Amino acid sequence: MNKPALHKQRITPRRYNLEMRHNYSLCRGWVYVSSVKPASAHPQCLDFKPPFKPPWHLEFCNQYEQFGCCDQGTDNMIAERYWDIIEQLEAAGHELCTDMLKEIMCQECSPYAAHLYDAEDPYTPVREIPGLCFDYCSEFHSKCRHVLKYLTVNQLLLYAAERDVTTFCSMVDLPDQDYCYPNVLKSSDLNSNLGQVVEDPRGCLQLCLTEVANNLRNPVLMLHSGDDTHRMFIAEQMGFVWVYLRDGSRLEQPFLDMSGEVMTTPWLGDERGFLGMAFHPKYRDNGRFFIYYSIQVSSELEKIRISEMKVSAYDMNVADPYSERFILEIVEPAANHNGGQLLFGVDGYLYIFTGDGGKAGDPFGKYGNAQNKSALLGKVLRIDVDGSDPSGMPYRIPPDNPFLGDPGARPEVFAYGVRNMWRCSVDRGDPVSGYGRGRIFCGDVGQNRYEEIDIIIKGGNYGWRAKEGFECYDMKLCQNSSLNDILPIFAYSHHVGKSVTGGYVYRGCESPNLNGLYIFGDFMSGRIMALEEDRTTGNWKERSVCMGDTETCSFPGLINHHHKFIISFAEDEAGELYFLATSYPSAMSAFGTVFKFMDPSRRAPPGKCKQKPLPVKVRGKKFPFVPKELTVLGTNEKPTRPPPRKFKLPTKPPVRSSQIKPTTTAAGNSTTGAAVKVKPKSSDKDTKKKNMVKPWKKDKMLNKKKASTQAKKNTLKQKSKKTTVSVKDKVKPKTNQTATETLNTSNAHNGLKDNKIHTKRKIPQRKAAQKQSGPKMKIKESTKEYPAFVNKTKANFNVRSNRTLTRQLKVKSKQT
DSSP states (O other): OOOOOOTTOOOOHHHHHHHHHHHHHTOBTTBOOOOOOOOOOOOOOTTSSOOBOOSSOOSSSGGGSSSBSOOHHHHHHHHHHHHHHHHHHHHHTOOOOHHHHHHHHGGGGSTTHHHHTTOSSTTSOOOSSOOBOHHHHHHHHHHHGGGGGGTOOOHHHHHHHHHOHHHHHHHHOOSSTTTSBTHHHHOHHHHTTTTSOOBOTTOOEEEEEEEEEEEESSEEEEEEOSSSSOOEEEEETTSEEEEEOTTSOEESSOSEEOTTTOOOOSSTTOOOSEEEEEEOTTHHHHOEEEEEEEEEETTTEEEEEEEEEEBOSSOTTSBOTTOOEEEEEEEOSSSSOOOOEEEEOTTSOEEEEOOOOSSSSOOSTTTHHHHOTTSSTTEEEEEBOSSOOTTSOSSBOOTTOTTTTOTTSOTTEEEEOOSOEEEEEEOOOOTTTOTTTTOEEEEEOOSSSEEEEEEEOTTOBOOTTTEETTEESSHHHHTOTTOOOOOOSEEEETTTOSSEEEEEEOOOSSOGGGTTOEEEEETTTOOEEEEEEOTTTOOEEEEEEEEOOTTTTOSTTOBOOOOSEEEEEEEOTTOOEEEEEESSOOTTOOOEEEEEEEOTTOOOOTTTTOOOOOOOOOOSOEEOOOOOSOOSSSOOOOOOOOOOOOOOOOSSOOOOGGGOOOEEOTTSOEEOTTTSOOOOOOOHHHHHHHHTOOHHHHHHHHHHHHHHHHHHHHHHHTOOOOOOOOHHHHHSOOSOHHHHHHHTHHHHHHHHHTTOOOSSOOOOOHHHHHHHTSSSOOOOOSTTHHHHHHHHHHHHHHHHHHHHHHHHHHHHHHHO
């Protein structure tokens, strides 16, 4: 079987193997069916991440200041390397080649830098020279090949450049001609929608995911506490709430265990259990939070309960189990449609979202619970939990609640006509303008035909059971002129999905292209969708979301698949978006996983999204996160590039010893720089080494010092005349060294006791010593030569002394 042509394809070795494997499975006999498709654009930087829009103007590689892989710091580093090379070329008298050199070096800033440098996957080595098209390479070789040695140390490439242009350019070229420079700038396929979210031919937005947590039993919610610790709290349907730290690890002890109070079963699709949780806006100061769960009273009556609890005074990662205070209890006539959302609005009030009571078609009463404002089921309730009512209720009614003066309505009601809103969220607003801040989005699960997305407003009637989506459900109620219902911003039929899961408006930092998109999903179909607002008309347009293909998600740690049953969506303290899904929707099965959204087409500039979380005091054990999902690349290995070479010209020429001029001292003696003995400053490393000497080495060094001082004293005693000795006399070696050796016998004997005899002897060069012993001895010129010479003389002196002592000992032993 012949290999498919690699020309016009962006095929990595791993992808090629996958394609070949897939093609082989499609073969029937001798029939070969190719499945290789034209490659789509895949912008990628050398750090293995998507490109970005630089926050500031680029002075050097300014052609990439709108979109690329360099921020201002990287741009300055490239410019510094460029000018270092220019200085080297000037010093060598070569042609500078400024334009071509700049073009080649700035390809590190290209949004396709990974392709230009063959770094699109961790299995290929990263080159030092970007891929150059043959024509451009030929021009570079003819004019500027002398520059190559400043750009790479690859000897094979340098040899090829000296050999001939064809060999060199074939090595520098890329298999895919669309990605080599400068063709990469001319390709319309690569540059038409650069920096925008990748779409497939059907217009589906391609996103990727990362795995955040796993082994969860039907995770129903994930939220942060808003206290700047960036912890995430994940609740399981059976009543456990777990703490996850910023590094992905989970604490051994749960934050909350309500499994003994919560009513739930292992039945597939059971809607009862631990359903909602919300932290008080001032949780950092008061430690208060609120929970929503199902209970059963006397083994018959079922209720939903909303309670207040507090964090432990001794451990910030554990709730006080004895602090529960009941806020509200509502009787549930059926096992389904339990609602379950709790959240605090920007007004500081607690919003409670209840279901219509269950069964089908809201059969309770003449108009059903949802249209009955005197019932708490099928409603959006709003209460003030920062005080108590004089009538004895553990909460107060906000003074601007819409039905406060209506005798036929409960004062807690904020909106009505809802069926079973599953997952609502508050829009934190555009990061720059603040547009949309405070809007509450909800997904309302439909009956037989439609699922809908609503924006909650004060006093609004959302139509159920008169309407389902945009269509009538109960014809009599639907034709009532006083209905005055609020239409959903979006509805979809049961051909798409059968149980909506409300999501969030993305306001994070890491994926700027997603800003303003409302992302949600469907529990039954596993489909992820998005809505985009037209600010001029206020209408919302659907944007389909799908998982990116293998090439789109070819970044470390990314995956392009998820579990089918989407239970909930979540937002962390920085505004990044997640969703919780499981492959088996039972409250007892540990197949739940948390995924994080990631846009592979564009990221935020480096350093923009850095957070400084407050420290978290952990008392118990931590379990590190171990991912289970198979990533696209199958490894987290990143390519490694050699560090860029730096060329610094010396500011002054080196000074030679022969160029040192003699200076006259106050006494009139002529000396040179060699005669002045300067004590070198000890470095920190030397000081550390001295301090770290082992005890036995310290004793050895002290004994050595004592022996040398004793030798000096003996030498001074033998001097009969005390005269000033010039530098020349000090340098002269002793002519009669035998006498000196005899005088130092006692010192050498002490050296024997201390095991100081040198095993390696240095034999002095006698002829050289005799030549230098004359009266006309030249003074050493170099500063380093004089101490070295003296040390050498002392070493020879010690060797001779030891040798004499050894001879005397041998004589004595023979005599005895």
